[in-house]
Amino acid sequence: MRDTFKHQGLRQQLVNVLIGKGITDKTVLNAIGKIPRHLFMDSGFLDHAYQDKAFPIAADQTISQPYTVAFQTELMQIEKGDKVLEIGTGSGYQTAVLCDLGAKVYTIERQQELFKKTSKFLPKLGYRAKKFVFGDGYKGLQEQAPFKSIIVTAGAPFVPKPLLAQLEIGGRLVIPVGDNVQTMTLFVRKGVMEFDKTEFGEFRFVPLLEDKN
Numbered sequence: 001m002r003d004t005f006k007h008q009g010l011r012q013q014l015v016n017v018l019i020g021k022g023i024t025d026k027t028v029l030n031a032i033g034k035i036p037r038h039l040f041m042d043s044g045f046l047d048h049a050y051q052d053k054a055f056p057i058a059a060d061q062t063i064s065q066p067y068t069v070a071f072q073t074e075l076m077q078i079e080k081g082d083k084v085l086e087i088g089t090g091s092g093y094q095t096a097v098l099c100d101l102g103a104k105v106y107t108i109e110r111q112q113e114l115f116k117k118t119s120k121f122l123p124k125l126g127y128r129a130k131k132f133v134f135g136d137g138y139k140g141l142q143e144q145a146p147f148k149s150i151i152v153t154a155g156a157p158f159v160p161k162p163l164l165a166q167l168e169i170g171g172r173l174v175i176p177v178g179d180n181v182q183t184m185t186l187f188v189r190k191g192v193m194e195f196d197k198t199e200f201g202e203f204r205f206v207p208l209l210e211d212k213n
Helices: 005-020 026-034 043-048 066-076 093-100 112-125 161-165
Strands: 083-087 104-109 131-134 147-152 167-177 182-189 195-203
Touching: 005 026, 005 066, 026 066, 026 093, 066 093, 066 147, 066 167, 066 182, 066 195, 083 093, 093 104, 093 112, 104 112, 112 131, 161 167
Parallel strands: 083 104, 083 147, 104 131, 147 167
Antiparallel strands: 167 182, 182 195
16 A cells, blocks of 8 residues: 555645644644555545544454544644553554654553454654553553553543553643543643643544453
8 A cells, every 4th residue: 555646635625624624733743744544444445534434344343533643742842752551452543643743652552353463564664662562551651651642542531640640740631531522631740649630522432341351
C-alpha cells in the first residue's frame, strides 16, 4: 500500500475540517496532515480513511475519529522529548501522532491481537515508540513513571488512581470518563495530592477493558 498525492490531498482536506472544528495547535495539525491514516485501517475502509469518523479495526476496537485524536493531543500540550504514556495502542494511529510530535512514547495494549500487529507495523512506517507493553492499562507503567503526560484512548468508567500517581508535578492526564458516553477530562498535577480537573464536552469511546490477561 502506498501513500499517493490523492491521499495527501485528502489529508489536507481533513486538516481543514479539524481547523473548522476548533483545533489550533500547528504541530498537531501538521502531524495529522503528514501521517497516512489509510495505512492504519482495513482495506475495506480505505475510501473513508480521511473522513472525520471512527472506524472498526481488529478485536472489536476502533481507530478514533481524527478530531478526537487531535483534541486529546492538543490538551496534552506536548513538547519534543516529553515522556508520554498511552493507554490503548489500538491501531497505532494516536501513537504515530505522539511520535511525530517528538514525544518519547510508552504505550500499553491489552488485546494480544492488536499488540502483536501494531508493535510490528508502526516501526515499519518509521514511528518508534520507546516501549510497547502488553498489559493492563488501569495499572499504568509504574517502572517507567513519572510521565509528563498520559493519554487514555478508551472510555474509563472511573479514573484509575495509578495513572494520577504516575504523573510528574505539572503533568497532564487526558482521559474520557463515563460509561456509555464519556466526558473528556483533563487532570493537571499541581502537587503530591493536588490535581486541577477540567471537563470538555462529551465523546464516545470503546470501553477501557480490565484484567483480561
